[in-house]
Amino acid sequence: MATPNYGYEKRQKELAKKKKKEDKAREKAARKLNPSSEGLAPGDPETDVASLERDPPTVPELPTKDG
Incomplete structure (x- = not known):
């Protein structure tokens, strides 16, 4: 009888x-x-296009030279 070859x-x-x-x-x-729409949770603010259209992301204002 052959022995098992555990290394193999x-x-x-x-x-x-x-x-x-x-x-x-x-x-x-x-x-x-x-990237596709698969696996995205509906209503997720980061991935939901409808929520982006209603409430666009805000961009912080950049400081100017005058302060």
């Missing part, structure tokens, strides 16, 4: 974990480059 099994788990991590990072980068 461990290496396969490590490779699968590494691949999953790379895939996740690739998907995250793709989401960052191509």
